[in-house]
Amino acid sequence: MDTITKEQPHHDAKDAHHDPMPFWRKYIFATDHKVIGYQYMFTAFFFLLFGFGLVMLMRWQLAYPGRPLPVLGKLIASVLGDSSMPGGIMVPEFYNALGAMHGTIMIFLGIVPLAFAAFGNFVIPLQIGSPDMVFPKINAASYWSYFVGGVVMLASFWAPGGAAQSGWTSYTPLAVIAPTGQTLWIIGMVFLITSSLLGAINFISTIIQCRAPGMTWMRLPYFVWAQLMTSFLLVLAFPPLEAAGIMQLMDRLAGTSFFLPEGLVVAAKSNVIAGYARSGGGTSLLWQHLFWFLGHPEVYVLILPAMGIVAEVIAANARRPIWGYRALVFSTLTIGFLSFIVWAHHMYMTGMGSRISVFFQTTTVLISVPSVLLLTCLILSLWGGSIRFTSSMLFAVGFLPMFGIGGLTGLPLAFNAIDLFLHDTYYVIGHFHYVVAPGTIFALFAGLYHWYPKATGRKMNESLGKLHFWGSFVCMNCIFAPMMIQGMQGVSRRLYDGGATYLLAEPTLHWNIFMSMAAWTLALFQIPFLINFIVSMKLGEKASDNPWEATTLEWSTATPPPHGNWPTLPTVYRTAYEYSVPGAARDFTPQTQPQE
Amino acid sequence: MDIPYTIQERPDTGLYNAKVGIWLFLASEVMLFGALFSTYIVLRVGSFNWMPGRDFDLNIPIGTFNTAVLILSSMTMVMAWAALKIPNFTMFNLKIDHFDWFRIFLGLTILCGLIFLGVKSFEYYGKFHHHHFPETHTFYAIYFTLTGLHALHVFGGMVVNAYLFGRGACTALVTVALTILYMAIFGPMHDTATGGGAAFIAGAAWLGIFGLPLGIFFLAVLIWKNNNSAEMWKSNPERLTNRVEVSGLFWHFVDLVWIFLFPVLYLL
Numbered sequence: 001m002d003t004i005t006k007e008q009p010h011h012d013a014k015d016a017h018h019d020p021m022p023f024w025r026k027y028i029f030a031t032d033h034k035v036i037g038y039q040y041m042f043t044a045f046f047f048l049l050f051g052f053g054l055v056m057l058m059r060w061q062l063a064y065p066g067r068p069l070p071v072l073g074k075l076i077a078s079v080l081g082d083s084s085m086p087g088g089i090m091v092p093e094f095y096n097a098l099g100a101m102h103g104t105i106m107i108f109l110g111i112v113p114l115a116f117a118a119f120g121n122f123v124i125p126l127q128i129g130s131p132d133m134v135f136p137k138i139n140a141a142s143y144w145s146y147f148v149g150g151v152v153m154l155a156s157f158w159a160p161g162g163a164a165q166s167g168w169t170s171y172t173p174l175a176v177i178a179p180t181g182q183t184l185w186i187i188g189m190v191f192l193i194t195s196s197l198l199g200a201i202n203f204i205s206t207i208i209q210c211r212a213p214g215m216t217w218m219r220l221p222y223f224v225w226a227q228l229m230t231s232f233l234l235v236l237a238f239p240p241l242e243a244a245g246i247m248q249l250m251d252r253l254a255g256t257s258f259f260l261p262e263g264l265v266v267a268a269k270s271n272v273i274a275g276y277a278r279s280g281g282g283t284s285l286l287w288q289h290l291f292w293f294l295g296h297p298e299v300y301v302l303i304l305p306a307m308g309i310v311a312e313v314i315a316a317n318a319r320r321p322i323w324g325y326r327a328l329v330f331s332t333l334t335i336g337f338l339s340f341i342v343w344a345h346h347m348y349m350t351g352m353g354s355r356i357s358v359f360f361q362t363t364t365v366l367i368s369v370p371s372v373l374l375l376t377c378l379i380l381s382l383w384g385g386s387i388r389f390t391s392s393m394l395f396a397v398g399f400l401p402m403f404g405i406g407g408l409t410g411l412p413l414a415f416n417a418i419d420l421f422l423h424d425t426y427y428v429i430g431h432f433h434y435v436v437a438p439g440t441i442f443a444l445f446a447g448l449y450h451w452y453p454k455a456t457g458r459k460m461n462e463s464l465g466k467l468h469f470w471g472s473f474v475c476m477n478c479i480f481a482p483m484m485i486q487g488m489q490g491v492s493r494r495l496y497d498g499g500a501t502y503l504l505a506e507p508t509l510h511w512n513i514f515m516s517m518a519a520w521t522l523a524l525f526q527i528p529f530l531i532n533f534i535v536s537m538k539l540g541e542k543a544s545d546n547p548w549e550a551t552t553l554e555w556s557t558a559t560p561p562p563h564g565n566w567p568t569l570p571t572v573y574r575t576a577y578e579y580s581v582p583g584a585a586r587d588f589t590p591q592t593q594p595q596e
Numbered sequence: 597m598d599i600p601y602t603i604q605e606r607p608d609t610g611l612y613n614a615k616v617g618i619w620l621f622l623a624s625e626v627m628l629f630g631a632l633f634s635t636y637i638v639l640r641v642g643s644f645n646w647m648p649g650r651d652f653d654l655n656i657p658i659g660t661f662n663t664a665v666l667i668l669s670s671m672t673m674v675m676a677w678a679a680l681k682i683p684n685f686t687m688f689n690l691k692i693d694h695f696d697w698f699r700i701f702l703g704l705t706i707l708c709g710l711i712f713l714g715v716k717s718f719e720y721y722g723k724f725h726h727h728h729f730p731e732t733h734t735f736y737a738i739y740f741t742l743t744g745l746h747a748l749h750v751f752g753g754m755v756v757n758a759y760l761f762g763r764g765a766c767t768a769l770v771t772v773a774l775t776i777l778y779m780a781i782f783g784p785m786h787d788t789a790t791g792g793g794a795a796f797i798a799g800a801a802w803l804g805i806f807g808l809p810l811g812i813f814f815l816a817v818l819i820w821k822n823n824n825s826a827e828m829w830k831s832n833p834e835r836l837t838n839r840v841e842v843s844g845l846f847w848h849f850v851d852l853v854w855i856f857l858f859p860v861l862y863l864l
Contacts, residue, residue: 257737
């Protein structure tokens with residue numbers, strides 16, 4: 001660490017680290033927040049692609065129910081055995097496992113680690129002017145806990161009976177009597193929860209303790225605020241799921257019945273009636289309450305970091321300050337608070353009583369107010385700007401209408417009368433995928449294109465970036481808009497054949513092939529991105545320390561930032577987004593520039 | 597560049613880093629145990645014929661004794677911290693050094709933890725002996741889940757305290773715990789297997805005759821010699837004091853959880 005107290009000249013990627021640390025210390029068991037960010041990013045990208053692969057398999061079954069999948073089907077059958085796709089034809093249990101694992105992997109192993117852990121780790125210390133996270137070793141422990149959780153989840157595909165099949169929500173009592181994969185799911189989740197907990201505690205402590213001199217709360221970039229709120233959600237919402245997981249584990253292994261009602265009788269596959277004589281007195285609703293107590297704050301864990309990234313990208317590319325910075329901050333805090341009292345809107349259909357429904361309906365409608373404020377502030381920030389349509393800006397601007405559609409389609413679901421009809425249909429799938437897929441994932445791409453030059457010293461290729469954006473934009477809408485149509489027709493989200501044997505689904509059935517084609521095309525449009533991402537590290541256009549002419553602190557240090565980030569701690573003199581200030585020398589004034 | 601405020605307090609927050617971290621961790625722990633207590637309430641309210649703990653064979657005097665032990669351990673924990681924090685700390689006019697007082701009180705804290713876990717195992721043994729398992733009744737389900745999770749926390753706190761006592765003590769504690777775990781898991785297995793019983797007894801005897809004295813000797817040497825805390829007390833006393841404070845905060849929390857657990861499970 002002490003080597004960087006010397007004044008350092010401009011850096012090349014090769015000699016960024018002067019310390020003669022061995023490879024395994026620097027990149028494998030790293031404690032530097034940037035390297036841990038990269039580790040998170042690569043692992044999370046692998047899982048995003050993997051989870052996308054799972055849903056592409058599902059889309060085959062939905063488009064062509066019962067038809068053997070050419071080539072790949074046989075391959076999967078030979079790897080996973082006949083309980084998956086014998087002869088290339090998917091069995092229902094495997095379809096269920098794909099669905100459950102797609103949700104689990106995308107949320108807990110893909111988006112949260114990428115949006116929260118990867119971007120948070122890389123950007124937060126740089127933006128607040130800290131040499132590292134406050135607990136570097138705990139930070140490393142957080143990554144490795146995540147890694148182990150991921151391995152357990154992947155391994156569960158080879159468990160007897162296959163991976164977890166009870167949906168990403170693992171609803172009881174089915175999850176309690178499901179095959180071994182469910183046990184591995186719980187164990188994997190415990191590791192992932194531990195990882196998030198360690199990461200979140202680290203982030204909050206860093207933001208509270210390690211802001212550079214002059215970095216007051218209202219001078220923090222909005223991204224940091226978003227990550228701070230996300231961390232609080234993770235710290236407070238995940239432990240109840242851990243408790244629920246422990247109890248489900250007890251139900252499965254120790255024979256308790258926390259979640260099994262008395263005298264439960266289940267028709268097993270062989271039509272033998274299996275009676276579950278347990279200690280009695282449990283309730284399945286309890287699982288749902290505990291699960292959604294995490295599950296709903298989790299939605300904001302998925303969206304708030306995305307909001308933060310979009311705010312940064314829009315400010316830098318629209319060349320004007322974020323409109324309503326304080327409104328953004330206080331909306332975020334309000335969302336954080338309200339997100340803890342809306343969870344039961346996922347449970348209108350459970351018969352928990354209309355009075356409780358009314359309460360949760362009210363809070364759910366309330367939370368849409370700060371959410372709309374966030375979006376409005378970001379849209380108004382574009383007004384009168386001289387916008388640079390870089391790839392990252394395209395993704396950020398693309399995020400706005402996509403999140404808007406996702407959010408507005410959620411409003412009908414908030415009202416319990418309408419939800420009775422739409423619950424568990426493809427409408428719900430379409431709604432939350434609009435929020436998370438073209439919403440959050442677009443924001444993540446925006447962030448990648450935006451901070452790539454800081455991490456590597458080179459820019460990504462703009463033409464490939466635009467190809468990536470337009471292809472993804474069109475395909476995403478082709479996948480998720482038809483789901484709304486199917487959902488309003490009443491097609492259930494859990495049908496193994498996509499509704500082929502379901503009379504009600506008949507008029508909308510032709511959309512299945514269209515959506516599947518769009519999903520596979522979406523995969524093709526990720527190829528230019530992957531090529532761009534890898535090739536640009538060596539061949540991309542060289543970038544200066546501040547290629548986007550942005551104001552926040554991370555652009556004031558060397559590229560790539562050395563271990564310890566700064567030779568001496570920077571001092572902050574102004575708010576985060578001083579773009580196009582009248583009378584200023586340039587159209588951006590960095591936070592480190594002293595007041596006149 | 598070093599990370600700021602690892603030892604000194606940040607002026608505007610008045611806290612050093614680890615203290616922020618431990619309070620956040622405790623907040624998450626509150627949510628964890630809160631969820632389990634909520635479960636207890638939901639199960640009890642939703643039950644037609646709930647049998648409270650006192651109608652089962654939960655032993656209230658033993659539970660009371662354990663409560664007292666934990667409260668006592670919280671006191672010794674504070675004294676261990678005070679021994680480091682207060683200049684020229686001593687008691688009863690004894691000419692004993694700061695650091696030795698610290699080790700005495702921390703040792704007492706760990707001892708109280710051991711007594712607590714010992715009594716708890718005795719209680720568990722009684723339950724199992726009378727064929728009361730988590731699956732027997734929903735009350736036992738929540739009883740074993742809550743007290744088991746709490747016991748894990750007690751053990752975790754003891755490991756940290758043992759590390760502060762000296763790295764050797766930590767190694768010793770973990771080794772003993774793993775041995776007990778091994779005996780608890782594999783002992784009954786060998787016993788029931790055909791012909792396995794004799795082999796297990798022979799193995800245990802072998803371990804007892806040769807392994808145990810050797811083990812105790814090595815552990816004693818470890819505890820005595822391997823003392824990282826004494827080194828830190830010389831080189832960076834404030835850092836050690838902070839560590840003890842943070843560990844103490846966790847220990848008090850574990851104590852507090854038990855103070856809620858005891859009336860809820862034993863008395864109500």
